[in-house]
Each structure stands twice: as structure tokens, then as C-alpha cells.
Amino acid sequence: MARYHIETYGCTSNRGESRSIESALRDAGHYRVDGPKEADVSILNSCTVVEKTERNMLRRAEELDEQTADLIVTGCMALAQSEEFQQADIDAQVLHWDDVPEAVTNGECPTPGPGTEPVLDGVVGILPIARGCMSNCSYCITKQATGRIDSPSVEENVEKARALVHAGAKELRVTGQDTGVYGWDEGERKLPELLDRICDIDGEFRVRVGMANPGGVHGIREELADVFARNEKLYDFLHAPVQSGSDEVLAEMRRQHRVDKFLDIVETFDDTLDHWTLSTDFIVGFPTETEADHEQSMALFREVRPEKVNVTRFSKRPGTDAAEMKGLGGQTKKDRSKAMSELKHEVVAEAYEELIGTTREVLVVEEGTGDSVKCRDSAYRQIIVQNADEHGLEPGDFAEVEVTSHQTVYAFGTPV
Known part of the structure; x- marks a missing residue:
């Protein structure tokens, strides 16, 4: 029996991976303690989405290495950049998520049964429906950690969702690296079916669909919008990261969509739903982004007026093709990020202003x-x-x- 301490950084999908690790550890008789100094083993579930995050992960790994007997590092940075931890002279096992429970149990592989109590974050149930994606973006290091899409069956995910609801979940967060391509590894587009089936589960709860790239959503946009329209349990919310308003930049990013496909999705949801929230992401300062490209992104932002937006300055990730491109100056990226962030606050404030009195x-x-x-x-x-x-x-x-x-x-x- 081991005492473990676990820390999780990054996206909701990473949090779901940590909950799976914890569920397996508890089934094997281990228990969580409050801090690394009280633990037999510390687990760092890492993120590497931008360079600043990478530096933070290395610093935290060094601290944990000093504070605990054994350290396991997993997550996206561990899988995509394991050599960084070695070069920093950090004494840790660098493992895939799935291998963490066995390492903690000294080779005894835990086998959770179907009656295992789901792990909740308060009343929020996190449901990772698949791991990996079908994209090959030139700037993304996460793909090196997660690989291509691997989709469990609809029935398996529905049973996981049912267990979460029976355990008290009032909000289910359907997550994955790219939920829109769920089922593509089996040659099918299964997200609409899965959402219908989850919403058929007895109980009063809500469902939020996690990030879905426009390239995957475009082919199912009408079916997906209809699923939202007929299921009150589904939040009318779609996170579809466009990343740029320039087709030229999207091509250099190797995104699987162009601006017209993104607009098709927005138009379909506008036509189908009375009120819905568009969430999207923009990367500013990509190496090939010209001032004209940036203005196209700003124009697209003004046109679709998303209510939730992530604005990220481009940073080079080791081992990616974009890292070999000649970058833009830091001041240029800063100025463009500031301009888009100001627009973001204007648009989002306008949306919330319209809610007053309702x-x-x-x-x-x-x-x-x-x-x-x-x-x-x-x-x-x-x-x-x-x-x-x-x-x-x-x-x-x-x-x-x-x-x-x-x-x-x-x-x-x-x-x-």
C-alpha cells in the first residue's frame, strides 16, 4: 500500500487522465495524501502547450524531486519531451498515463471492475471519450504524446456516463483532444449518436461538449446541431478553434479546415439554435502571419463574435515543423495579441450586457x-x-x- 500525491496541469482531458489513475490506485489499496512530503510517490501529470508552461513543469518537477521519495512524471510533456527531464537531472520515472498505476503498485496491475465508484470533481463528472486526434498541425507538440484517435465504443462511454450520473454528477463534461473525430478510427462519425445516447440517461443533469476541431465538425455540422436542438440536457455551447482568419496561415499550420468551413459551422448552428455560445481559439504571431493575415483574423472575430475566446501568442515547440520557421519579433506578437484581446473584451462584454434583465x-x-x-x-x-x-x-x-x-x-x- 502506497501513499501518493498527484498534481495535474493543463486541459480537462488531462484532469480526466488523472482521475483514471486515481481510480486505479484506490482500487489497488493506495491512498492520497495532502502533499509530496507525506507521500511515498508523487505523480506530476504535465502539460506542454506553450514554452512558459514547459519551464513551469520543469521547475515543479525539480521541487517534487527534492520533496518526495519517488517521482513519476506523465502527461503531454513527459510523452513528447521526456529528454527535457533527463537533461535537467531530475530523478523521475517518465511514463505514459496508462503505465502509472502499475508503476506505483510495483508491477501489480490493478484491474478495476464494473462496480468501481466514478470519480467526481464536486458535481462535475469528467468523461474522456477518446484519446488522440486525426490532425497533424505543424505547431502542435501534444500529438507526439497522444497519437492518433483511439475511440472506445459508444456503449462503453454511455456506461461510464451513466455511472457518473448515478454517482451524483449534475454536469458531464465530454472531453478529448478532439471530440469531433470520435469514431473516425473505426471509419464512423459517432459523436452525434453518443450525445443522443448520453442525453437519454435518466436523471436531471447537463452535458458540455469539449473541444472539437472545425475539420471534424464540418462533416457532421447539421446532424450535430440537430442533436443540440432536440436535447435540453446539452448545453448549447460549441468549442471549435479556428486559430486564424487567413487561409494561407491555416495551410501553413496544416489545419484540416479553411475559413469557409468554420463559417459553415457557425451558420448552421445560428440557423438551428435560438441561443448558443460559440467558443473558439486564435493563435496570433504564427511565423508566416503577415499584417494582412492578422487583419483577416480580426475581421473574422468581428463577424462571428464568439462569446468565449482563447487568444494565444505563438511559441515554438521543440520537434514541431513550425519550430524550424523563422519567427516574428516579440513586439509584433505582443501588439497583435493586445489588439485581439481588447476586441475579445469588447465582444464578450457586449454579450453579457445583453443578458441583463433576462x-x-x-x-x-x-x-x-x-x-x-x-x-x-x-x-x-x-x-x-x-x-x-x-x-x-x-x-x-x-x-x-x-x-x-x-x-x-x-x-x-x-x-x-
């Missing part, structure tokens, strides 16, 4: 700061309710709230 049904998802709770409406917009104890609200509750004000990227509401 009444929304919300799900209380988690506790906030002080005596407040964080809620989500049907389009996954965040609404904060203050004085939660006074209103008798806690995570897992559904409520009607009137939106009273906003703070750019979230709103405030009062129960009615």
Missing part, C-alpha cells in the same frame, strides 16, 4: 469566492450568485435567476 435557468456547478456560487445557463454562460447560503443554493441545484449586472466575462444574478 431570467435564466441555471445549474449551480461549484462554489465561488466567499459566499457565492458559480452557475451555468443553457448556453454555458457563467452567472455568479452571491449570498448563496441566504438563497439556499449549493452545487448541484437548479434555479431561476434574473441577471442583474456583469463583469465582462461573467454575469451576476439573483434567484427569483
